[in-house]
Amino acid sequence: MDMHSFINFFLLPGIVQGSIYALGAIGITLVFAIMRYGHFAHGDLATFGAFIALAFTTVLGLSPYAALPLAVLATGVFAVALDRLFYAHLRAMPKIITTIASFGVALMLRSFVQVVWGVNTTSYTRGITRPENWFGIRVKSHEIVTLLVAIALVVALHLFLTRNKWGKAMRAMSDNPELALFSGVDNGKVIALTWIIAGGLCAASGFFLGLNTELKSLMGWNILLPTFAAAILGGVGRIEGAIVGGLIVGIAEELSVLVIPGEYKVMSAFGILLLVLLFRPTGLFRGKVL
Amino acid sequence: MEWITVLNYPVYLAIFICIYGCLAIGLNIQWGYAGLFNAGVAGFFAIGAYASAILTSPWAEGRLGGFDLPFPVGLVGAMLLAGLLAWPIGKICLRFRSDYLAIVTIGVAEGIRLVARSEEWLTNSARGISAIPRPFGDLPYAKAQLVYLGITALILLVAYVLVQRQAVSPWGRMMRAIRDNESAAQAMGKDVPYRRLEAFILGSALMGLAGALYVHLARTITPDAIDPMLITFLVWIMVILGGAGNNRGVLLGAIIVWVIWSTSEIVTDQLPSEYALKAKYGRMFLIGLLLQLVLRFRPEGILPEKLRKESREERPMGEQASATQATGNIIN
Amino acid sequence: MTALLTMKNLRGGYGDSDILFDLSIEVAKGEIVAIVGPNGAGKSTAMKSIFGLLDIRAGSIAIGETDITGWAPNRIVKAGICYVPQVKNIFSEMTVHENFEMGAFLRKGDYSAALDRVYNLFPDLRTKQKATAGRLSGGQRQMVAMGRALMLDPQVLLLDEPTAGLSPKYMEQIFQISRDVRDSGVAILLVEQHAKQALAFADRGYVLAAGRNRHEGPASELLADRHIAEMFLGG
Ligand SMILES: Nc1ncnc2c1ncn2[C@@H]1O[C@H](COP(=O)(O)OP(=O)(O)OP(=O)(O)O)[C@@H](O)[C@H]1O
Ligand SMILES: [Mg+2]
Numbered sequence: 002m003d004m005h006s007f008i009n010f011f012l013l014p015g016i017v018q019g020s021i022y023a024l025g026a027i028g029i030t031l032v033f034a035i036m037r038y039g040h041f042a043h044g045d046l047a048t049f050g051a052f053i054a055l056a057f058t059t060v061l062g063l064s065p066y067a068a069l070p071l072a073v074l075a076t077g078v079f080a081v082a083l084d085r086l087f088y089a090h091l092r093a094m095p096k097i098i099t100t101i102a103s104f105g106v107a108l109m110l111r112s113f114v115q116v117v118w119g120v121n122t123t124s125y126t127r128g129i130t131r132p133e134n135w136f137g138i139r140v141k142s143h144e145i146v147t148l149l150v151a152i153a154l155v156v157a158l159h160l161f162l163t164r165n166k167w168g169k170a171m172r173a174m175s176d177n178p179e180l181a182l183f184s185g186v187d188n189g190k191v192i193a194l195t196w197i198i199a200g201g202l203c204a205a206s207g208f209f210l211g212l213n214t215e216l217k218s219l220m221g222w223n224i225l226l227p228t229f230a231a232a233i234l235g236g237v238g239r240i241e242g243a244i245v246g247g248l249i250v251g252i253a254e255e256l257s258v259l260v261i262p263g264e265y266k267v268m269s270a271f272g273i274l275l276l277v278l279l280f281r282p283t284g285l286f287r288g289k290v291l
Numbered sequence: 292m293e294w295i296t297v298l299n300y301p302v303y304l305a306i307f308i309c310i311y312g313c314l315a316i317g318l319n320i321q322w323g324y325a326g327l328f329n330a331g332v333a334g335f336f337a338i339g340a341y342a343s344a345i346l347t348s349p350w351a352e353g354r355l356g357g358f359d360l361p362f363p364v365g366l367v368g369a370m371l372l373a374g375l376l377a378w379p380i381g382k383i384c385l386r387f388r389s390d391y392l393a394i395v396t397i398g399v400a401e402g403i404r405l406v407a408r409s410e411e412w413l414t415n416s417a418r419g420i421s422a423i424p425r426p427f428g429d430l431p432y433a434k435a436q437l438v439y440l441g442i443t444a445l446i447l448l449v450a451y452v453l454v455q456r457q458a459v460s461p462w463g464r465m466m467r468a469i470r471d472n473e474s475a476a477q478a479m480g481k482d483v484p485y486r487r488l489e490a491f492i493l494g495s496a497l498m499g500l501a502g503a504l505y506v507h508l509a510r511t512i513t514p515d516a517i518d519p520m521l522i523t524f525l526v527w528i529m530v531i532l533g534g535a536g537n538n539r540g541v542l543l544g545a546i547i548v549w550v551i552w553s554t555s556e557i558v559t560d561q562l563p564s565e566y567a568l569k570a571k572y573g574r575m576f577l578i579g580l581l582l583q584l585v586l587r588f589r590p591e592g593i594l595p596e597k598l599r600k601e602s603r604e605e606r607p608m609g610e611q612a613s614a615t616q617a618t619g620n621i622i623n
Numbered sequence: 624m625t626a627l628l629t630m631k632n633l634r635g636g637y638g639d640s641d642i643l644f645d646l647s648i649e650v651a652k653g654e655i656v657a658i659v660g661p662n663g664a665g666k667s668t669a670m671k672s673i674f675g676l677l678d679i680r681a682g683s684i685a686i687g688e689t690d691i692t693g694w695a696p697n698r699i700v701k702a703g704i705c706y707v708p709q710v711k712n713i714f715s716e717m718t719v720h721e722n723f724e725m726g727a728f729l730r731k732g733d734y735s736a737a738l739d740r741v742y743n744l745f746p747d748l749r750t751k752q753k754a755t756a757g758r759l760s761g762g763q764r765q766m767v768a769m770g771r772a773l774m775l776d777p778q779v780l781l782l783d784e785p786t787a788g789l790s791p792k793y794m795e796q797i798f799q800i801s802r803d804v805r806d807s808g809v810a811i812l813l814v815e816q817h818a819k820q821a822l823a824f825a826d827r828g829y830v831l832a833a834g835r836n837r838h839e840g841p842a843s844e845l846l847a848d849r850h851i852a853e854m855f856l857g858g
Pocket of ligand 2: 666667668709783
């Protein structure tokens with residue numbers, strides 16, 4: 002295989018898919034680190050975000066890219082509402098109960114999408130976009146947008162977490178929740194903030210998944226496993242880990258077809274997850290192990 | 292013969308309740324007694340279904356099988372295979388908190404679905420396996436159903452009695468001690484990972500058994516016959532609604548949830564077809580909502596675990612666990 | 624001297640079981656009060672009770688004239704009490720500087736003066752501002768922990784075993800800094816394993832056993848009491 006086909010057929014699609022996983026994995030890792038439970042509705046929340054963006058394009062007649070920020074915002078607020086409605090009152094119980102609740106929320110979100118938008122696949126734009134050819138590297142415009150927006154979101158999040166008072170409070174809550182409380186941090190606010198960010202990123206990941214492939218009611222559920230694998234591979238609570246983990250999982254999936262039958266491509270994330278749990282449960286960046 | 296056909300629907304309903312009862316007891320061993328979150332119930336169910344189908348079905352072109360073995364062998368094979376699959380999964384995941392087990396079992400269920408779909412030599416892919424025998428399947432339909440209900444009910448009863456006996460034995464007390472306060476149990480010299488693994492394998496084997504019972508009822512199986520999320524979820528809501536940790540409770544949960552689930556289908560099937568499909572998803576939504584309501588208003592379920600309280604009084608250590616929990620909640 | 628922090632006839636514990644029975648402690652402004660006692664006596668629990676981490680079943684806690692019994696921790700912080708727990712008392716994945724910033728979380732506006740004061744108290748840390756707190760030595764971590772708690776200019780500082788596991792050199796340093804803090808008008812309540820050293824440097828002391836006051840008085844008197852020395856201070 003020559004360099005160009007490696008880049009065009011494996012590396013580039015892997016990076017695009019990997020950024021989509023990364024956006025979801027950041028949310029999972031934040032929720033894991035700050036609220037201390039695995040959030041299983043994350044994939045279906047991404048579906049929800051993708052379809053909300055679709056609604057903005059069909060109802061308001063916006064272009065998909067204009068719909069994206071609105072969908073990010075709406076899904077962020079929606080995630081806060083989900084927490085208030087279904088998770089907040091479970092905080093006194095063992096954390097795993099909330100994980101179970103999130104499993105139910107996943108089902109509700111998915112059914113909601115199925116009732117409102119049906120089960121058929123659809124897309125933001127009709128027609129095929131031709132890839133542009135840059136010195137033999139073929140890349141589609143929406144792939145470039147995916148990468149650029151993902152990078153922008155990650156940089157913005159990084160600045161927020163390292164420069165802003167509330168961003169630092171989020172990190173403090175993840176690091177040592179009791180001490181954060183003793184320092185006067187209102188954990189209700191931190192939790193709401195976490196959901197806005199996780200929900201918003203989730204919508205972005207769903208949107209880009211829909212943009213690069215297609216929209217369907219199971220799209221988010223199908224990326225739940227790779228997204229979780231990315232978060233755990235990176236190390237729970239590690240933003241940079243979620244990004245690297247997402248990219249590794251995305252690229253590994255594309256490369257996996259060289260060694261395993263294509264039907265099992267989606268199982269590469271599962272394999273990575275098992276290997277991480279076996280050999281390095283703290284992940285690449287030494288995250289938490291719950 | 293008139294009266295017996297009137298019974299067709301209730302009998303059909305009851306058979307499914309027995310099958311789901313098996314699943315619920317299996318999950319109760321895992322979640323109720325050992326606190327393990329298995330989110331891939333459907334996977335273990337499917338493994339059992341395929342195992343028994345392959346073992347008992349007659350020879351067919353192009354796929355593994357033709358063993359033509361008797362029904363009980365199919366059941367045992369289903370349990371063994373499901374248990375065998377659970378072993379490595381448990382080995383890897385049970386060292387961690389159950390969130391990890393949950394995501395891995397989701398992967399397991401997905402993997403099994405892929406295998407069923409892609410491995411023609413094993414499962415005949417999308418065309419599936421058919422002509423699966425059923426004990427006394429030669430009887431007229433209504434009678435055969437009734438007999439099969441008897442068989443599934445008997446198997447469920449045996450499973451219930453055996454599991455219940457374990458639950459009230461020292462084994463059950465130990466499992467609950469581990470669940471409620473892992474470090475204290477460890478300090479008392481219990482082999483926590485081993486015990487958890489035991490519960491996980493046992494529960495999975497029962498789920499495999501349920502799969503086998505299902506496949507001999509349906510007499511045919513295809514990869515899409517098993518909706519992973521739906522089955523797993525129904526079993527979870529049965530266990531939580533009925534009362535995790537109480538076998539009688541989870542059986543009650545199985546009855547309530549299954550009756551609601553399938554009778555609501557009769558209602559929505561009356562709708563014009565364009566609404567009927569939406570209504571199906573609407574029902575799923577309501578099942579998801581039901582779980583939230585139970586967790587909110589009756590987290591211990593309809594028939595709560597009785598031993599939980601007594602065992603606390605026996606063991607002052609148990610109270611510390613709940614106290615840490617209580618202080619934990621101000622914080623998180 | 625009127626008391627700044629008053630715990631009166633406190634009874635409480637975790638969940639259903641009581642750990643403290645009828646405990647009373649007072650600390651005045653500009654005073655260091657040491658709580659000593661055997662392991663498991665409930666010393667840490669007494670501290671946590673002030674901070675609202677306990678189910679209090681009887682008795683009261685007040686700061687000045689304000690009854691703070693049953694308040695949530697973040698309200699108690701605002702009332703002027705800062706707490707350095709026995710364990711997990713720093714943000715170990717954050718930098719030293721960020722630890723102090725978190726300490727100042729409730730402050731509005733500029734807090735560079737407080738920051739400067741803390742760095743003056745712990746000059747060692749000035750060069751380590753960007754270091755990850757968890758990677759520092761034990762003594763420096765303890766300083767980060769105290770510094771974080773001092774960022775709010777508390778009226779009352781609660782220190783749970785600030786010298787546990789530290790070398791004598793660091794121990795002396797921590798004690799010295801505590802005196803400086805006291806002299807700036809802060810009331811300090813501390814729990815100590817090193818009972819003798821603690822009583823040697825504190826103004827007053829309480830001996831706690833099984834969740835009850837056993838002895839109390841000026842630290843020097845407790846230290847001089849042969850009976851107490853035999854029973855509680857290791858001979
Ligand atoms: N979070 C908790 N939940 C339940 N019981 C606890 C908790 N923390 C402490 N205890 C119990 O309360 C009692 C007093 O503990 P405490 O930590 O207050 O003792 P201490 O005097 O600080 O001892 P040490 O010198 O070891 O720090 C002990 O019996 C302990 O087991
Ligand atoms: Mg202590």
